[in-house]
Amino acid sequence: xxxxxxxxxxxxxxxxxxxxxxxxxxxxxxxxxxxxxxxxxxxxxxxxxxxxxxxxxxxxxxxxxxxxxxxxxxxxxxxxxxxxxxxxxxxxxxxxxxxxxxxxxxxxxxxxxxxxxxxxxxxxxxxxxxxxxxxxxxxxxxxxxxxxxxxxxxxxxxxxxxxxxxxxxxxxxxxxxxxxxxxxxxxxxxxxxxxxxxxxxxxxxxxxxxxxxxxxxxxxxxxxxxxxxxxxxxxxxxxxxxxxxxxxxxxxxxxxxxxxxxxxxxxxxxxxxxxxxxxxxxxxxxxxxxxxxxxxxxxxxxxxxxxxxxxxxxxxxxxxxxxxxxxxxxxxxxxxxxxxxxxxxx
Amino acid sequence: xxxxxxxxxxxxxxxxxxxxxxxxxxxxxxxxxxxxxxxxxxxxxxxxxxxxxxxxxxxxxxxxxxxxxxxxxxxxxxxxxxxxxxxxxxxxxxxxxxxxxxxxxxxxxxxxxxxxxxxxxxxxxxxxxxxxxxxxxxxxxxxxxxxxxxxxxxxxxxxxxxxxxxxxxxxxxxxxxxxxxxxxxxxxxxxxxxxxxxxxxxxxxxxxxxxxxxxxxxxxxxxxxxxxxxxxxxxxxxxxxxxxxxxxxxxxxxxxxxxxxxxxxxxxxxxxxxxxxxxxxxxxxxxxxxxxxxxxxxxxxxxxxxxxxxxxxxxxxxxxxxxxxxxxxxxxxxxxxxxxxxxxxx
DNA sequence: TTGTAGGCGTTATCAC
DNA sequence: GTGATAACGCCTACAA
Numbered sequence: 205x206x207x208x209x210x211x212x213x214x215x216x217x218x219x220x221x222x223x224x225x226x227x228x229x230x231x232x233x234x235x236x237x238x239x240x241x242x243x244x245x246x247x248x249x250x251x252x253x254x255x256x257x258x259x260x261x262x263x264x265x266x267x268x269x270x271x272x273x274x275x276x277x278x279x280x281x282x283x284x285x286x287x288x289x290x291x292x293x294x295x296x297x298x299x300x301x302x303x304x305x306x307x308x309x310x311x312x313x314x315x316x317x318x319x320x321x322x323x324x325x326x327x328x329x330x331x332x333x334x335x336x337x338x339x340x341x342x343x344x345x346x347x348x349x350x351x352x353x354x355x356x357x358x359x360x361x362x363x364x365x366x367x368x369x370x371x372x373x374x375x376x377x378x379x380x381x382x383x384x385x386x387x388x389x390x391x392x393x394x395x396x397x398x399x400x401x402x403x404x405x406x407x408x409x410x411x412x413x414x415x416x417x418x419x420x421x422x423x424x425x426x427x428x429x430x431x432x433x434x435x436x437x438x439x440x441x442x443x444x445x446x447x448x449x450x451x452x453x454x455x456x457x458x459x460x461x462x463x464x465x466x467x468x469x470x471x472x473x474x475x476x477x478x479x480x481x482x483x484x485x486x487x488x489x490x491x492x493x494x495x496x497x498x499x500x501x502x503x504x505x506x507x508x509x510x511x512x513x514x515x516x517x518x519x520x521x522x523x524x525x526x527x528x529x530x531x532x533x534x535x536x537x538x539x540x541x542x543x544x545x546x547x548x549x550x
Numbered sequence: 551x552x553x554x555x556x557x558x559x560x561x562x563x564x565x566x567x568x569x570x571x572x573x574x575x576x577x578x579x580x581x582x583x584x585x586x587x588x589x590x591x592x593x594x595x596x597x598x599x600x601x602x603x604x605x606x607x608x609x610x611x612x613x614x615x616x617x618x619x620x621x622x623x624x625x626x627x628x629x630x631x632x633x634x635x636x637x638x639x640x641x642x643x644x645x646x647x648x649x650x651x652x653x654x655x656x657x658x659x660x661x662x663x664x665x666x667x668x669x670x671x672x673x674x675x676x677x678x679x680x681x682x683x684x685x686x687x688x689x690x691x692x693x694x695x696x697x698x699x700x701x702x703x704x705x706x707x708x709x710x711x712x713x714x715x716x717x718x719x720x721x722x723x724x725x726x727x728x729x730x731x732x733x734x735x736x737x738x739x740x741x742x743x744x745x746x747x748x749x750x751x752x753x754x755x756x757x758x759x760x761x762x763x764x765x766x767x768x769x770x771x772x773x774x775x776x777x778x779x780x781x782x783x784x785x786x787x788x789x790x791x792x793x794x795x796x797x798x799x800x801x802x803x804x805x806x807x808x809x810x811x812x813x814x815x816x817x818x819x820x821x822x823x824x825x826x827x828x829x830x831x832x833x834x835x836x837x838x839x840x841x842x843x844x845x846x847x848x849x850x851x852x853x854x855x856x857x858x859x860x861x862x863x864x865x866x867x868x869x870x871x872x873x874x875x876x877x878x879x880x881x882x883x884x885x886x887x888x889x890x891x892x893x894x895x896x
Numbered sequence: 897t898t899g900t901a902g903g904c905g906t907t908a909t910c911a912c
Numbered sequence: 913g914t915g916a917t918a919a920c921g922c923c924t925a926c927a928a
Binding site for chain 4 (some may be wrong): 903
Binding site (some may be wrong): 207253255256257258259260262263266268270277278279280281283284285288291292295300301302303304305307317321324325343348370432458461462465468475486487488490491492493504515 | 556574599601603604605606608609612614616617623624625626627629630631633634637638641646647650651653665666668669671672690693694778804806807810814834835836839840850854885
C-alpha cells in the first residue's frame with residue numbers, strides 16, 4: 205500500500221482540478237482560500253499521504269527555521285540543563301534545534317560550525333570546546349550577518365554576543381569563604397585553563413588569597429579534565445601531599461563529590477580535616493554527606509537567555525551591532541562541607 | 551564588507567567563465583575535474599564567501615542526511631548518556647542530528663514526529679514520553695518506509711525496531727536480592743506505569759515476591775514522576791507508614807539517593823533500618839554513603855546500538871521487514887545500601 | 897477566491 | 913574535462 209512516488213502539491217492539484225498555488229495556500233491555512241476548498245485539500249492530502257517538503261519551502265523562503273547548537277558534551281549536568289533551557293525557548297518561538305557535540309575538540313567545533321552554516325541555520329549558540337584556541341571559525345558568521353551567541357564558555361574580549369556569569373567573582377567568593385573558615389592551604393582543582401570559566405575562577409581564587417596575604421602556590425592548582433577518574437586521581441594526589449591542605453575548591457560539584465568520597469574512604473573528616481567546595485549547585489551537592497558548599501549556577505536560565513537573545517537578533521528585535529554581554533547572577537551557597545566554624549546560622 | 555547577495559555556484563561560474571555544473575563538480579572534489587580548475591574554483595569560492603546550500607542539494611538529492619531524535623527530556627543522566635552514544639555513532643557515519651524533547655507529553659511527541667517527517671529526516675530514534683498512549687503518530691513512518699527505532703522506552707508488542715534491556719529480569723534480580731538479604735516489606739518507587747520500563751520492573755518485583763510467597767501489597771507501590779521533590783515526598787510518606795518497610799527499590803539512582811538522604815536525616819541507618827536499591831548505575835550510586843545497589847544500565851551503548859541499527863536500515867544494509875528487538879545486557883551491582891548480611895564478599 | 901509563471905541553488909544526464 | 917539543461921517541490925507576485 206505504500207505509495208512509491210512522492211506526493212507533491214502538484215499531485216493534489218491534479219486530483220482536485222485546482223492550481224498548485226491554491227493547494228499551497230490551502231495547506232497553510234491561508235484565509236484567502238475558501239473553507240470548503242481548504243477542507244477538500246486537507247482531506248486529499250491526508251488520503252494521498254502528502255508530506256510537506258521543508259527543503260523546498262526553505263529553499264524558496266531562504267531560511268531554515270533551525271537554530272544550531274554546538275556543545276562540548278551532551279552528558280553533563282550543566283550542559284543538559286542549558287540545552288533544556290535552549291530547547292524550550294527555541295521551540296516556543298517555532299524553531300527547531302540542530303545539535304552537535306564537539307567532544308571538547310576544536311577540530312570538531314570547526315567542522316560543525318561550517319556544517320551549521322551550510323545547513324542554513326538561522327543562528328548559532330556555542331559553548332566552546334576545552335581546547336579551542338581562537339574564534340576564527342566563527343568569523344564567517346559575521347560575514348554572513350548570521351547571529352551568534354556564546355554561552356558560558358566564551359572568549360571575553362571580543363565583539364560577539366555572550367551570556368555568562370561572573371566566574372571571577374564566584375571563585376573569589378568561594379575562596380574567601382574558605383579563608384574565613386580558617387583554611388590557609390587551599391587546593392584548587394580546575395578544568396582546562398584555556399577556558400575562561402576555569403581561568404576566571406582561578407583568578408578569583410588568587411585574588412582572594414592575595415587579599416588575605418596568603419602566598420599563591422602553583423603546586424596547589426591541579427588542572428585536569430574533571431572526569432570521574434581524573435577527579436579521583438587528583439584527590440589521591442592531594443592525600444599524598446607532604447603538608448596536607450586544609451581545603452579544596454573544585455570547579456564542579458560532581459568532581460567535588462568524588463574527591464570527598466576518596467577523602468572519606470581514607471578516613472578523613474569533612475570539613476574538619478579538609479573542607480571541600482564545589483561549583484554548579486548540582487543535585488549531588490545537596491545529596492552528599494555533608495552537603496557541598498557551591499555556587500548556584502543557572503544553567504537552564506543561561507540557555508533560555510542565550511536562546512532568547514539569539515531569537516531577538518534573528519527577528520531583528522534587537523540590533524546585532526550593539527553587542528551585548530549578559531551576565532547572570534550566581535550565588536555562593538554555604539553548606540556543611542566547608543563549615544568549620546559553627547558561627548554561621550545554617 | 552559583508553556581501554548582501556547570496557553567492558551561488560552561478561556567480562562563481564560567471565566570474566571564472568565556467569559552467570555551473572563544473573563549479574558543482576569542483577566543489578565536491580569530483581575527479582573528473584582538472585586539478586588546476588578545481589583550485590581556481592576553491593579559491594574563488596573562498597574569496598567570494600560562497601556557502602554550500604544544503605537545502606538545494608537535499609531537495610535535488612531527495613535526502614537530508616539528518617537523523618531525528620525525540621526524547622522526553624534532555625536533562626537526565628540516562629537520556630544524556632544515550633544521546634551522547636547516538637551522536638557519536640551518527641556523526642561518524644556522516645549524519646547530523648535533529649533533537650526535540652517532548653517534555654514527557656504525548657501531544658509534543660505527536661507534533662515533533664510530524665515535524666521530523668516534514669524535515670525529511672532519513673530516520674528517527676524515539677524514547678517515548680511518559681503519557682504516550684499509542685504509536686499512531688508513528689504509523690506514517692511505515693507508510694513512507696522511513697526507518698524508525700525505539701530505544702529503552704518502547705511498546706513491546708508491536709512490529710517496530712527496538713533496543714532495550716530486560717527490565718523485568720532486572721526488577722526481579724533486585725527484588726530477589728533484597729529478599730535474600732532478609733527484607734520482607736519492600737516498597738517500590740516507580741515512574742509512570744504507562745511506560746514499559748517501569749511496568750516491567752514492577753512485574754519483576756511482583757514475580758520475585760510471588761516466588762518467595764510474600765503477599766503483594768499495592769500500598770507499597772508508589773508511582774511518581776521521580777523528580778527531586780516527588781522523590782523526597784515519597785520518602786517522607788514511607789517514613790510515616792505505620793508498619794515501616796524494611797526495603798525500598800527505586801527505579802532510578804538519583805531518586806534513590808534522595809530517599810536515602812531523607813531517611814538518614816530522619817535518623818535511620820542504611821541498610822540496617824531500611825535497605826535501598828536504585829537503577830541505572832549513575833555516578834551518584836557510587837558516591838552515596840553507603841554506595842547504592844543498582845542495575846548497570848548501558849545508556850550510551852543503547853544509544854550507539856539504536857543509531858547503528860537505524861543507519862543500517864537507512865543504508866539498506868539490513869532489512870526493515872526483519873523486525874529486530876535488540877536486548878542489551880544489564881547486571882545487578884550489589885553495594886552497601888542493601889547488604890544487611892555481611893555474607894557476600896564485597 | 898483561484899490561476900499563471902518564474903525562481904530558490906543544486907545535481908544528474910547527456911552532449912560535446 | 914567541460915557545458916547545457918532540466919528537474920527537485922514550494923512560494924509569491926501578479927493576473928484573472
